[in-house]
Amino acid sequence: MHLALIDASLGTPHAKRNFQREVDATLTIYDANEGEMPPPIGHPEPIETEAGTVHSFDGVIISGSQSSVYDDHRSWIQTLSRWVEGAIADGLPILGVCWGHQLLAQILGGTVKGGSYELGYVQVEQEQEDPIWTNIPNPFTVFATHSDHVVAMPSDATLLASNETGVQAFRHDHVYTVQFHPEYDLQTAKAMIDSKTTLSREEVQTALDTCTDANVKAAQPTKRIFPNFLDHVERTSTPA
Numbered sequence: 053m054h055l056a057l058i059d060a061s062l063g064t065p066h067a068k069r070n071f072q073r074e075v076d077a078t079l080t081i082y083d084a085n086e087g088e089m090p091p092p093i094g095h096p097e098p099i100e101t102e103a104g105t106v107h108s109f110d111g112v113i114i115s116g117s118q119s120s121v122y123d124d125h126r127s128w129i130q131t132l133s134r135w136v137e138g139a140i141a142d143g144l145p146i147l148g149v150c151w152g153h154q155l156l157a158q159i160l161g162g163t164v165k166g167g168s169y170e171l172g173y174v175q176v177e178q179e180q181e182d183p184i185w186t187n188i189p190n191p192f193t194v195f196a197t198h199s200d201h202v203v204a205m206p207s208d209a210t211l212l213a214s215n216e217t218g219v220q221a222f223r224h225d226h227v228y229t230v231q232f233h234p235e236y237d238l239q240t241a242k243a244m245i246d247s248k249t250t251l252s253r254e255e256v257q258t259a260l261d262t263c264t265d266a267n268v269k270a271a272q273p274t275k276r277i278f279p280n281f282l283d284h285v286e287r288t289s290t291p292a
Contacts, residue, residue: 053077053078053110053111053282053285053286054077054078054080054108054109054110055075055077055078055079055080055109055110055111055112055113055285056079056080056082056090056109056111056112056113057071057075057079057080057081057082057112057113057115058082058084058090058112058113058114058115058132058152059081059082059083059084059115060084060085060114060115060116060117060119060132060151060152060155061085061115061116061117061118062085062117062118062119063085064118066236066240066243066244067115067116067235068081069240070235070236070237070240071113071115071235073235073237074234074235074275074278075113075235075278075282076278076279076282077110077282079113080109084128084129084132085117085119085126085128086128087128087131089131089132089135090109090112090135092135092138109144110145110285111144111145111146111147111281111282111285112136112139112144112145112146112147113146113147113148113149113152113281114136114146114147114148114149114151114152114155114156115149115150115151115152116149116150116151116152116197116198116233117150117151119151120154120164120166120200121151121154121155121158121164121200122158122164129155132155133155133158133159136155136156136159137159140156140159140160140225140226140227143225143226143288144226145226145227145228145281145284145285145288146226146227146228147228147229147230147277147281148227148228148229148230149229149230149232149233149234149235150196150197150198150230150231150232150233151198151200152229153202153221153222153229153230153231154198154200154201154202154231156224156227156229157202157205157206157209157219157222157229160206160209160224160227161206161207162202162204162205162206162209163202163203163204164200164201164202164203165200165201165203166199166200166201167199167200167201167203167217168199168217169197169198169199169248169251169255170196170197170198170199170217171196171197171245171248171251171255171259172195172196172197172241172245172258172259172260172261172262172263173193173194173195173196173241173262173263173264173267173268173270173271174193174194174195174196174215174217174232174262175191175192175193175215176191176192176193176194176213176214176215176220176221176232177190177191177213177214177215178190178191178192178212178213179211179212179213179214180210180211180212182210182212182223183280183283183284184212184221184223184228184277184280184281184284185212185280186276186280186283187273187276187280188273188274188276188277188280189273192270192271192273192274193267193270193271193274194232194233194234194271194274195232195233195236195241195271196217196231196232196233197233197241197244197245197248198231201217201218201219201231202218202219202222202231203218203219205219205222206222206224208224209222209223209224210222210223210224212228213230219231220232226284226288228281228284230277232274234271234274234275234277234278235275235278236271238263238268241263241268242260242263245259245260245263246260
């Protein structure tokens with residue numbers, strides 16, 4: 053199985069390392085903020101990867117980012133949005149994580165706004181039964197780091213999970229999105245907390261205090277989202 057990984061992070065190594073560890077598929081990685089974009093949907097030329105030549109994508113994963121999806125001064129966001137619009141129209145299965153969740157919400161007609169930080173290991177409630185939750189407990193523990201929120205879901209989207217901060221996951225046809233980070237390990241979690249220079253020392257310490265062995269262990273089942281998404285890709289994908 054061949055997926056495009058859209059790395060929207062601004063130069064950090066965490067996204068590549070975490071997704072390559074957790075996603076059991078061939079990943080062709082595109083550094084979106086560096087202007088790297090997948091070829092247009094339906095492009096006739098084969099794609100050269102480390103695993104060899106492939107002729108299509110079976111699905112797409114869009115990572116988190118330190119930017120905001122409504123940052124008009126970042127031209128790569130508009131370029132990526134146009135590519136994603138084409139992928140959605142083509143019926144390509146897509147999984148958006150954190151920033152990817154927000155980008156897909158915005159493209160599909162929802163609303164994203166800035167707000168208070170959700171930072172650290174948190175609990176999330178499933179709102180709807182769905183194959184994406186196979187073998188994942190309800191509620192579940194996962195790491196979150198974001199201050200932007202989906203404040204209005206796209207029309208025809210199904211709310212899949214939430215907590216006191218709002219929308220945590222939704223589905224729209226072949227598109228899945230999650231606000232949290234099932235791919236994170238403890239190293240990444242602590243690094244992201246320490247990078248929040250705009251927060252007070254007390255707020256940072258409160259988030260670090262959630263990085264316990266118990267929470268890290270409790271978050272492990274949520275990584276099942278990735279094989280569950282690959283099962284979805286297998287069921288629904290028409291290679292693009």
